[in-house]
Amino acid sequence: MDSLKTQQVTFKVFRFNEETDYLPYYNTYTLDVTHEEVVLDILNRIKWDHDGSLSYRRSCRHGICGVCAIKTNGKAVLACKTRLFDLIDIFGNEITIEPLSTKRAIKDLIIDKKDFWDKHAQAKPYLEADIDEHPAQENLVSPHDAEKLLEADYCIQCGACHYSCPSLEINEQYMGPAAFAAAYRFSADVRDDASIERLHIVNEEAQGVWDCVKCMECAEVCPKEVNPIEKITKLHNMIFEAAVAKNNVATRHAVGFAHSIEKHGLLDEGELVRYSEGNIGVLKHVPVALKMFAKGKIVLPWNMPKSDKLDEIKKLVKSSSTVKF
Amino acid sequence: MEKLKYALFTGCTAKESTPEQMMSTLAVANKLGIELVELTEASCCGASHLQDYDDFLSLVLNARNIAYAEKHGLTMVTICNTCQLNTAMTKHRLDNNAELKAKVNAKLAEVGLEYKGTSQITHFLYAIIDDFGLDKIKEMVVKPLSQFNIAPFYGCHNIRPSELQNATHKSPENAYNPTSLDDLIIACGGANVDYAEKNKCCGFHAELQSPRTAAVLTGNAVAGAMDANADWMVTPCPLCHLKLDTQTHHASVAIGREVSLPVLHMQQMVGLALGCTPAELGLSHHVTKVDFI
Numbered sequence: 001m002d003s004l005k006t007q008q009v010t011f012k013v014f015r016f017n018e019e020t021d022y023l024p025y026y027n028t029y030t031l032d033v034t035h036e037e038v039v040l041d042i043l044n045r046i047k048w049d050h051d052g053s054l055s056y057r058r059s060c061r062h063g064i065c066g067v068c069a070i071k072t073n074g075k076a077v078l079a080c081k082t083r084l085f086d087l088i089d090i091f092g093n094e095i096t097i098e099p100l101s102t103k104r105a106i107k108d109l110i111i112d113k114k115d116f117w118d119k120h121a122q123a124k125p126y127l128e129a130d131i132d133e134h135p136a137q138e139n140l141v142s143p144h145d146a147e148k149l150l151e152a153d154y155c156i157q158c159g160a161c162h163y164s165c166p167s168l169e170i171n172e173q174y175m176g177p178a179a180f181a182a183a184y185r186f187s188a189d190v191r192d193d194a195s196i197e198r199l200h201i202v203n204e205e206a207q208g209v210w211d212c213v214k215c216m217e218c219a220e221v222c223p224k225e226v227n228p229i230e231k232i233t234k235l236h237n238m239i240f241e242a243a244v245a246k247n248n249v250a251t252r253h254a255v256g257f258a259h260s261i262e263k264h265g266l267l268d269e270g271e272l273v274r275y276s277e278g279n280i281g282v283l284k285h286v287p288v289a290l291k292m293f294a295k296g297k298i299v300l301p302w303n304m305p306k307s308d309k310l311d312e313i314k315k316l317v318k319s320s321s322t323v324k325f
Numbered sequence: 326m327e328k329l330k331y332a333l334f335t336g337c338t339a340k341e342s343t344p345e346q347m348m349s350t351l352a353v354a355n356k357l358g359i360e361l362v363e364l365t366e367a368s369c370c371g372a373s374h375l376q377d378y379d380d381f382l383s384l385v386l387n388a389r390n391i392a393y394a395e396k397h398g399l400t401m402v403t404i405c406n407t408c409q410l411n412t413a414m415t416k417h418r419l420d421n422n423a424e425l426k427a428k429v430n431a432k433l434a435e436v437g438l439e440y441k442g443t444s445q446i447t448h449f450l451y452a453i454i455d456d457f458g459l460d461k462i463k464e465m466v467v468k469p470l471s472q473f474n475i476a477p478f479y480g481c482h483n484i485r486p487s488e489l490q491n492a493t494h495k496s497p498e499n500a501y502n503p504t505s506l507d508d509l510i511i512a513c514g515g516a517n518v519d520y521a522e523k524n525k526c527c528g529f530h531a532e533l534q535s536p537r538t539a540a541v542l543t544g545n546a547v548a549g550a551m552d553a554n555a556d557w558m559v560t561p562c563p564l565c566h567l568k569l570d571t572q573t574h575h576a577s578v579a580i581g582r583e584v585s586l587p588v589l590h591m592q593q594m595v596g597l598a599l600g601c602t603p604a605e606l607g608l609s610h611h612v613t614k615v616d617f618i
Contacts, residue, residue, distance in 0.1 A: 074521065075501045090499045166526045170538045211535045213542065214373045215526035216410075216485035220500050227486075236377035250534035257375040258382065267337040267369040276533050288571055288612075292342065295610050297571070299341045308365040312436040313386070320385040320432045323378065 006032040007088055011042060013054065014098040016105045024102065027051065033084040039097070040068055040079040043109075056109035063223065066158030070109050071098045076160035078223045100163035116159050119175045122201065123183035128194035145190045152185035152231050154224040161218035161228050173206045177218035177228035180209060184231035187238065199244045202235050209235050210250035240323045252276045255325045262317040265307025270298060329456055331402035332394035332444070333361040334412065337369050338563040339404060345607025346563045349592035350404050350449065352605040356465070356596070357457055361402065364393050370411035372564075373482070373530060384425070385432045387415035388440040392433060400445040402452050404592070406562035407530075409448045410482035413489050416446055447493060448483055450561040450591055454505050455495045459512040467600040469514025473617070475594070476518040476555035476586070477506035478546060478569065480562030481526050500524060506561065506591065513598035522549035527568040537579055543568045544580035551586060556617060561591040571612040587615045 009031060016024035029046055040058060047054045057067040061080045068079040073091045087095055097109070104111040131139075161177040162168060168176040175183075183202050187195040202208045209232050218228040236254065238244075245251045253276040260268045270289075274282045292298050299305070307313055339347040354361050367390040369375075376383040391412060394401035403409040419426040420442045430439055447455070453462065484490065490497040498505055503524055507517040528542030547569060550558050560566050568576075569588040577583045589597075593606045597618070608615045 073501065090502050166528075166542055167531065167535070167538050170541045171535065174538075205534070211531060211538060213526050213528055213535075213538065214530040215481040217481070217526070219486045219488075233376055233380065237380055240378055251378075253533050254374045254378040257369065257371055258378060261369050261371075261375070261386065265368040266340060267372065269337065269341050273533065288574075291612050292571055295612055296344060297342045297610060297612070305340045307368050312366070312389070312438075313368050315436055316385055316389065316432060317382065319435055320382045321379055322381045325378070 004034070006034050007085070007093060009033050009084060009088065010094045011046070012094070012096040013046065013108075014096075014102065014105070015054075015108055016102075017108070018106050024105065026096070035083075035085055037084050038080055039070070039072060039077065039082045039084065039087070042084065043079060043097070054109075055107040064156055066156035069100055069158040069160045069223075071100055071163075072096065076100055076164045076221045078158060078160070081223055100159055113159055115172070116157070116162050116176075116178065119162075119179040120157065120182055122175060122207075123179040123186075124194055124198055124201070125182040125186060127186060127189060127192050128197075129191050130193070139191065141190060148188045148190075149185055150188075150230065150234075151224070151226050152181050152188065155181050155185070155226050156224055158223065160221045160223055161226075164217050164221045166215055166217070167211050167213045171206060171211055174211045175202065175207050177232065180235060181226050181228040181231045184234050188234070195238070196242060196244065199235070199239050199242055203239050203244050203246065205248065205250065209239070237323075240325060245325060249276050249278075249281065251325065258317065258321070262314055264304055265310050265313045266305055268301075268304050270301070328358060328360060329452070330360040330362065330399060331452060332397045332399040333363045334367050334370075334390060334394070334401050334403050334408055335363060336403065336405040336408040336563070337372075338567065342567060343563040343590070343610070345610040346404060346566070346590050346592065348605065348607040349590055349596050349601070352601045353592045353596045353599065356599045356601065357453070357462075359452070359457065362397055362399060364390060364401070366393050370408045372407050373411060376411075381428075383411070384415055384418065385429050387412050388419060388429045389433060389436070389438055391416060391444055391446065392438045392440050394444040394446075395441050398443075400447060400452075402447055402449050404449045405564065406448065406480040406482035407564055409446065410489070413446045413493050416442065417489060417492055445493070448561060450483065450505060450509070451494050453595065454509065459508055462509070462512045462595070462598075466512070466514055466598045468598055470510075470594070470598055471514045471516075473515045473556045474518050474554050475510045475515040476520060476550035476553060476558045477510060477523050478527070478550070478558050478560040478565055478588075479503050479506055479524050480560055480565045483561060484524060506559065509591065509595065510559065513594055515594075518550065518553045518555040520549040520553035520555070522546045527562075527565040529564040529568045532568070532572075536575070539568070540572065540575040540579035543572050544576035544582070544584050547573060547576060547584040547586055548580060548582060551584060555586060557587040557589060557615075559589045559591055559594045563590065566590055569613075573613060585613055587611065587613055587617065589615070
């Protein structure tokens with residue numbers, strides 16, 4: 001019977017107690033796991049049968065409370081939702097279990113999630129509206145308007161995307177994909193009055209959407225298929241549509257593509273950098289540009305290649321553009 | 326085997342900052358007997374930034390590029406991960422949304438084109454692996470790269486989101502443990518190096534607006550490969566290549582450690598193993614000197 005099939009797996013489990021340990025260490029357990037077992041079952045077996053001091057968060061066991069998110073071989077997962085056999089398919093029979101963020105570990109797999117909640121709160125994850133306390137009728141949202149939220153509503157604040165985001169790992173001001181998904185969720189709601197205020201928050205350099213590195217990891221890792229980067233793109237679009245966009249390197253970098261495509265079909269790489277950075281800002285790129293020029297990597301403006309049938313492209317850029325900057 | 330034939334979407338860098346990528350693509354296709362019909366009408370894909378400004382315009386332009394591949398009745402092959410993502414994502418969205426497809430086609434009709442959804446879109450890496458076959462590559466290797474430890478650097482936009490991997494490739498690979506480039510290194514006779522950053526981000530897309538983030542990511546990638554004793558790195562993405570090849574000074578400053586390794590395009594690695602000359606592969610166009618040939 002398939003369900004009785006077992007596989008032997010070696011688990012390396014991250015251990016750390018901030019009150020007593022200077023450095024973290026790993027305990028190793030070799031266990032037979034079955035077809036039905038999820039990572040949480042393994043953590044329970046280790047705690048109940050081997051070492052009662054192992055600490056981890058667990059609650060609903062149904063993939064909805066979000067507290068059991070951890071990393072297995074670097075992949076953030078909900079422990080209660082992730083079958084061992086699926087992990088074995090990806091990684092083989094050695095599984096390393098770590099907290100979502102090792103540098104934020106308090107005790108074993110439990111982390112201090114303060115930065116996550118602070119940034120979530122920064123996105124104003126609630127409706128702001130003047131509500132009639134004694135309405136004569138229900139305040140209805142049409143299915144069409146409800147669809148605009150996309151899947152942003154499914155977020156369970158587990159932190160899987162937040163602690164997998166490479167931009168956030170380097171730039172501590174960056175709000176991160178979960179906060180942006182929440183900002184989109186409420187700004188896209190027809191009942192909300194704080195959309196512009198939220199767009200200003202996510203439009204700020206360093207903390208806002210412009211620092212997204214486009215790695216797609218948030219879309220890949222989300223256990224609820226929220227697809228945060230899609231919401232980040234939507235926020236970018238809303239920033240331009242609502243004319244909240246500032247004239248800075250980040251916005252000009254996005255707009256510059258449209259200019260270049262209209263002119264050449266292809267992207268004029270040098271001109272994009274000049275347009276984005278401005279005539280003074282571009283100077284900091286000169287040392288690398290000279291090295292590239294020496295190796296034949298810079299096309300001079302008068303040699304800029306153009307797409308064939310450029311008239312078609314020009315026509316489409318004119319007729320299909322939906323925003324102005 | 327019937328001769329493989331694709332519509333080649335070069336993207337912009339192949340025409341500008343990575344000429345060696347274009348040279349090595351053509352040299353390898355020639356060695357493998359793959360026919361590439363260049364889509365000279367194609368525009369820039371928007372490089373994952375145009376859609377932040379104007380999503381609909383980005384869709385229309387990418388649909389136009391695909392429409393030209395469809396006119397040839399060929400699968401489109403890309404040689405840049407970001408071109409692959411933007412083009413395949415456009416196809417995925419249009420093929421799954423009749424209303425959006427109709428809106429885009431209304432625009433394309435203005436220039437006498439139609440997006441039908443009949444062409445597949447694949448990166449040259451996967452064309453080699455899925456369609457040509459690693460076994461055949463192995464048989465054709467004349468200069469095995471056996472003395473080298475080679476670090477694969479996959480590039481985000483080929484492996485994520487897996488939704489597109491699953492829709493696009495015959496044998497989709499897992500974003501958390503990709504194997505295609507490792508397999509190709511082994512087929513070329515090299516030793517593949519395993520390191521944590523191989524499927525991570527190079528930082529390219531934030532280079533202007535967030536230079537420190539971008540530089541740290543580049544530095545981490547090269548440092549990871551160096552610490553795993555790689556002699557050089559290989560990538561299927563020209564944007565990753567630009568970061569890893571030309572930005573090592575900024576990367577070194579950002580992470581406080583001197584990092585630098587030669588980085589080859591995937592096509593250059595295959596070309597070397599198949600006996601192409603360094604000149605055919607444009608190895609002199611690298612900023613970080615390719616000093617092992």
